[in-house]
Amino acid sequence: MKSGRFGVVAGLAVALALAACSSSEDSGAESSAESTSASTESPSADVADAVTPVVGHVLDDPVPVATTDGTTHLVYELEVTNVLPQDVTIDSVKAEADGKSLLTLSAADLINWTSMFGTAKPGTTMGPGESGRVWMDVSIAKGESVPTQVQNSLTVTLSTPMLPLLPATVVTPLPPMTVSGSAIKIAPPMQGAGWVDANGCCTVTPHRHAVNPIDGSFWVAERFAIDWVQVDAQGKLFNGDRAKLESYPYFGTDIQAVANGKVVAVLDGLPEQVPGASPTGLPLDEYAGNHVVQDLGNGHYALYAHLKTGSVKVEAGDELSAGQVLGNLGNSGNTDAPHLHFHVMAGPDPLRANGLPYEFDSFELTGRLASLGAVDELATTGGPAPMQSAVSTGTKTDELPMFLDVVTFPS
Numbered sequence: 001m002k003s004g005r006f007g008v009v010a011g012l013a014v015a016l017a018l019a020a021c022s023s024s025e026d027s028g029a030e031s032s033a034e035s036t037s038a039s040t041e042s043p044s045a046d047v048a049d050a051v052t053p054v055v056g057h058v059l060d061d062p063v064p065v066a067t068t069d070g071t072t073h074l075v076y077e078l079e080v081t082n083v084l085p086q087d088v089t090i091d092s093v094k095a096e097a098d099g100k101s102l103l104t105l106s107a108a109d110l111i112n113w114t115s116m117f118g119t120a121k122p123g124t125t126m127g128p129g130e131s132g133r134v135w136m137d138v139s140i141a142k143g144e145s146v147p148t149q150v151q152n153s154l155t156v157t158l159s160t161p162m163l164p165l166l167p168a169t170v171v172t173p174l175p176p177m178t179v180s181g182s183a184i185k186i187a188p189p190m191q192g193a194g195w196v197d198a199n200g201c202c203t204v205t206p207h208r209h210a211v212n213p214i215d216g217s218f219w220v221a222e223r224f225a226i227d228w229v230q231v232d233a234q235g236k237l238f239n240g241d242r243a244k245l246e247s248y249p250y251f252g253t254d255i256q257a258v259a260n261g262k263v264v265a266v267l268d269g270l271p272e273q274v275p276g277a278s279p280t281g282l283p284l285d286e287y288a289g290n291h292v293v294q295d296l297g298n299g300h301y302a303l304y305a306h307l308k309t310g311s312v313k314v315e316a317g318d319e320l321s322a323g324q325v326l327g328n329l330g331n332s333g334n335t336d337a338p339h340l341h342f343h344v345m346a347g348p349d350p351l352r353a354n355g356l357p358y359e360f361d362s363f364e365l366t367g368r369l370a371s372l373g374a375v376d377e378l379a380t381t382g383g384p385a386p387m388q389s390a391v392s393t394g395t396k397t398d399e400l401p402m403f404l405d406v407v408t409f410p411s
């Protein structure tokens with residue numbers, strides 16, 4: 001299944017050190033006088049400015065989305081940088097709103113939810129000047145109000161305290177995060193039973209890992225992307241030779257527009273990949289394979305990717321109706337088994353955009369695979385794979401399927 005993953009950015013040449021305000025070395029008497037004046041004023045009594053060993057921000061403010069676990073999720077990423085010339089370790093990360101805790105990631109949790117840019121080592125220690133990323137997934141129970149502002153903070157430990165400015169352990173608040181908007185409501189991109197949500201929301205999957213550095217910025221186009229594969233009535237993904245497209249009964253399934261809207265980009269003619277291995281050496285514009293991008297309105301764009309070679313039935317500029325067939329499920333681009341990669345994003349470029357949440361208007365949740373290992377089992381042996389018990393199955397309205405869900409879409 002498509003990973004779309006890039007390596008982390010290595011070798012950030014940041015070498016910051018805390019320094020006292022040294023305006024006298026700056027640009028002369030005028031600015032020096034201003035600085036002196038400012039520094040001698042008493043700080044406001046209710047503001048406790050503090051030096052922080054880490055700075056950071058939210059990569060893109062989240063839009064809440066209802067999911068099949070019966071909760072509302074806030075899905076976002078924190079970019080953090082150690083500004084000290086020494087190691088700093090993240091002990092925990094918290095999200096709070098209105099004085100209530102929404103999420104706490106412990107040091108053990110953070111092993112899976114954190115990645116440092118400069119090193120491949122596991123763990124949450126940032127070297128001098130090193131940056132990293134924390135993936136966040138806040139889940140809000142039904143009946144609880146969704147906050148409009150969230151305070152994220154990190155508790156970090158310095159390898160060498162720098163008293164009196166920095167003790168050994170420092171709580172570092174990040175700038176407040178705004179929560180606004182609502183998920184777009186759309187129809188499913190195909191029909192029928194047995195569709196498995198691989199790499200979907202909200203845990204850390206290859207899609208959430210795909211925070212791509214493009215044109216000088218990070219983009220999280222695949223934040224809510226789902227790789228859709230289909231199992232048959234026996235729970236099998238393929239029968240026979242894993243490396244043959246014809247072993248996958250759902251290869252060639254009709255893919256339909258999820259809403260009314262104009263086609264803004266089309267690519268077709270790229271070859272099918274051989275299932276069972278990811279291709280290497282693809283140029284960036286071939287990662288999505290044969291694909292269609294559709295403008296859904298209000299700044300939402302849908303990507304239908306990895307379509308079957310020669311199957312795309314629409315052209316840029318075509319006005320599509322919801323349910324209209326636009327192509328067929330295939331295995332082109334960065335993919336190791338036939339699937340539809342689908343996501344909604346805030347711009348027309350498949351990778352140079354931030355992902356937006358979406359909710360399917362109606363579908364039936366019929367089961368849930370047991371684990372990530374079950375997905376691997378499907379992909380390697382064809383299955384059937386173990387399923388979870390005690391899943392709240394049934395008809396779902398205006399919800400986003402979650403990673404491992406097995407669903408039936410209306411015919």
Ligand SMILES: [Zn+2]
Nearest residue numbers: 002226227341
């Ligand atoms: Zn994908």
